[in-house]
Amino acid sequence: MKNSFKDKVYEFCRAIPKGKVATYGQIARLAGKPKAGRAVGLFMRINSDAPHTPCHRVVAADGSLNGYSGQGGLASKRKMLLKEGIILRGSLVDLLRSQWKKS
């Protein structure tokens, strides 16, 4: 209920536009803790995963899909990203073209 780091993470997570992806480190940075990427991933995992928060649009710094607690796991995540127009290079996301940039 507080405006804690965790809440900010979810907030930014929801701010990711369709067709774009963000890295854990980027969200952490926006939340004010550039090195808290680890914590960010932790929050994604405990999150309700449902469309409430598009945690599937969050990938690792190199574009690799590390994990997904949602249904289907990584396989489903990859599929969703592809469907949203995000370019996938094998198991890696083409960050050069699909990484979200905060205006």
Added chain:
DNA sequence: AAAATGACGGTGT
């Protein structure tokens, strides 16, 4: 208060 946990990031090999 201290220890354990984990969907990370960067660097070196």
Added chain:
DNA sequence: TACACCGCCATTT
């Protein structure tokens, strides 16, 4: 590109 190691952090027990 893949793998191993270390450093960093918030939350929970």
